[in-house]
Amino acid sequence: MLGGCAERADAPERPNVVFIYADDLGIGDLSCYGGRIPTPNLDRLAGEGQRFTNAYATSSTSTPSRFGLLTGMYPWRQGNTGIRPGNSELIIDTACYTLADAMHDAGYGTGAVGKWHLGLGPVGGTDFNVEIRPDARDIGFDYEYVIPATVDRVPCVFVENGRVVGLDPADPITVDYHKKVGDWPTGRENPELVRMHPSPNHGHDNTIVNGIPRIGFMTGGRAALWVDEGIADTIALKASRFIADHAERPFFLYMGTNDVHVPRVAHPRFEGKSGYGSRGDVILQLDWTVGRVLHTLDSLGIADRTLVVFTSDNGPVIDDGYADGAVEHLGDHTPMATYRGGKYSLFEAGTRVPLLVRWPARVRPGVQPALFSQIDIYRSLAVLAGAELPEGAAPDSRDRHPELLGERQEDREYVIQQNLANALSILCDGWKYLEPSKGPRYNALVDIELGNHPAPQLYDLVDDPGERRNLAGEHPERVAELARRLEAVKAER
Numbered sequence: 001m002l003g004g005c006a007e008r009a010d011a012p013e014r015p016n017v018v019f020i021y022a023d024d025l026g027i028g029d030l031s032c033y034g035g036r037i038p039t040p041n042l043d044r045l046a047g048e049g050q051r052f053t054n055a056y057a058t059s060s061t062s063t064p065s066r067f068g069l070l071t072g073m074y075p076w077r078q079g080n081t082g083i084r085p086g087n088s089e090l091i092i093d094t095a096c097y098t099l100a101d102a103m104h105d106a107g108y109g110t111g112a113v114g115k116w117h118l119g120l121g122p123v124g125g126t127d128f129n130v131e132i133r134p135d136a137r138d139i140g141f142d143y144e145y146v147i148p149a150t151v152d153r154v155p156c157v158f159v160e161n162g163r164v165v166g167l168d169p170a171d172p173i174t175v176d177y178h179k180k181v182g183d184w185p186t187g188r189e190n191p192e193l194v195r196m197h198p199s200p201n202h203g204h205d206n207t208i209v210n211g212i213p214r215i216g217f218m219t220g221g222r223a224a225l226w227v228d229e230g231i232a233d234t235i236a237l238k239a240s241r242f243i244a245d246h247a248e249r250p251f252f253l254y255m256g257t258n259d260v261h262v263p264r265v266a267h268p269r270f271e272g273k274s275g276y277g278s279r280g281d282v283i284l285q286l287d288w289t290v291g292r293v294l295h296t297l298d299s300l301g302i303a304d305r306t307l308v309v310f311t312s313d314n315g316p317v318i319d320d321g322y323a324d325g326a327v328e329h330l331g332d333h334t335p336m337a338t339y340r341g342g343k344y345s346l347f348e349a350g351t352r353v354p355l356l357v358r359w360p361a362r363v364r365p366g367v368q369p370a371l372f373s374q375i376d377i378y379r380s381l382a383v384l385a386g387a388e389l390p391e392g393a394a395p396d397s398r399d400r401h402p403e404l405l406g407e408r409q410e411d412r413e414y415v416i417q418q419n420l421a422n423a424l425s426i427l428c429d430g431w432k433y434l435e436p437s438k439g440p441r442y443n444a445l446v447d448i449e450l451g452n453h454p455a456p457q458l459y460d461l462v463d464d465p466g467e468r469r470n471l472a473g474e475h476p477e478r479v480a481e482l483a484r485r486l487e488a489v490k491a492e493r
């Protein structure tokens with residue numbers, strides 16, 4: 001019989017990798033992080049692996065965090081990496097050697113399933129009626145089944161290997177983000193046709209699809225439109241199929257959930273089940289999705305040799321533009337935990353996210369307190385996959401696989417965060433410096449402090465993790481030193 005050590009010695013050196021990116025999930029949203037809504041599958045993942053308490057997304061919105069993750073380059077080094085519309089061009093240069101390229105060239109089968117939000121097609125606007133190129137397949141993925149942008153943005157269709165799924169060529173899709181196209185009703189003109197209303201003054205009042213007004217205008221593609229209640233099922237199914245199809249060889253699955261982004265429309269199985277309104281219901285749905293993936297790995301007998309990484313693209317927001325009852329039903333649930341800000345913010349709740357890592361053959365269960373940034377996932381996974389990177393690849397990423405696997409607990413030298421206004425902060429030795437920013441201090445629509453301030457800010461995160469006392473005036477030398485370090489990183493390329 002094999003004992004624990006023998007099992008470890010036999011462990012495959014190169015794991016399969018399932019990377020799961022949740023959307024807008026907060027550090028306080030999972031029950032294993034103190035959340036009130038039960039998340040048994042994610043708690044299982046945490047209990048069988050490493051649960052990080054000081055892990056950061058690069059940015060407090062989706063597109064830049066995803067860009068940083070797949071390129072290993074800070075998104076603020078490139079111009080078009082802010083929140084993208086649904087007809088955006090692919091913003092990752094096909095010449096860039098991405099994480100998917102690295103895994104592919106190391107012999108992994110590579111797939112992207114679910115939320116994409118990095119654009120598809122050429123500059124000038126995606127044509128959804130032809131084979132869309134360049135797409136995920138041009139930056140290292142063998143397979144793609146994606147939501148082009150977000151579920152609150154048109155077009156409301158899935159794209160599989162460059163083709164809109166279920167498109168009837170006789171009913172072509174037109175998309176425009178500036179002016180109305182076709183004659184489909186919009187939230188602005190036909191509010192009586194809407195089943196989920198936008199929050200006052202928020203937008204989300206363009207073309208109505210499935211009773212939900214979206215951002216952007218579309219017409220056509222009726223047969224291809226997704227059903228909002230079924231999106232989580234589709235993502236779980238496509239992810240599981242990809243895993244099953246690749247069970248015999250190493251694979252890398254990059255999986256983006258729509259949950260818990262708006263519009264929060266849970267399948268009837270979850271609707272009303274959390275007791276915390278629509279946002280709570282889609283947390284249940286997210287947990288179920290992860291449960292399906294874990295079940296697939298178990299049933300194929302490959303859980304032991306599969307590294308599962310679960311994290312979020314940015315922090316939480318309660319009212320993100322639909323009157324969906326999330327604020328009213330929040331109750332005692334605290335998505336931001338004790339941290340200041342939220343999605344869009346330079347304060348901690350904007351980028352400090354849950355991170356869970358499980359690999360039964362190698363990772364021992366535990367809590368990982370090391371300071372960790374998602375920018376390092378690229379090189380850490382590349383090392384574990386035995387990938388050799390060309391000169392210039394992943395310029396900002398560092399190999400931190402010992403931290404990722406919980407084998408070492410060293411802090412990263414520094415972590416840089418970015419907010420919606422492209423202001424940056426640097427966190428180092430427990431001190432956090434926020435560079436001056438002319439952006440708005442507060443977004444009343446989403447009720448979040450954005451961290452922008454015309455003067456420098458300095459917080460002692462050890463004593464004051466809630467960033468309440470700006471100590472910049474008391475420690476000018478520390479402000480100068482951190483500002484200098486931040487400028488040095490900016491100047492690196």
Ligand code: NG6
Pocket residue numbers: 023024060061062063083117150152202203204215261262314320321
């Ligand atoms: C904002 C949207 C918000 C969400 C966000 C992107 C409005 C008023 N707000 O502009 O609802 O879609 O963009 O979120 O339209 S992210 O997580 O994909 O970055």
Ligand code: CA
Pocket residue numbers: 023024061062261313314
């Ligand atoms: Ca997001």
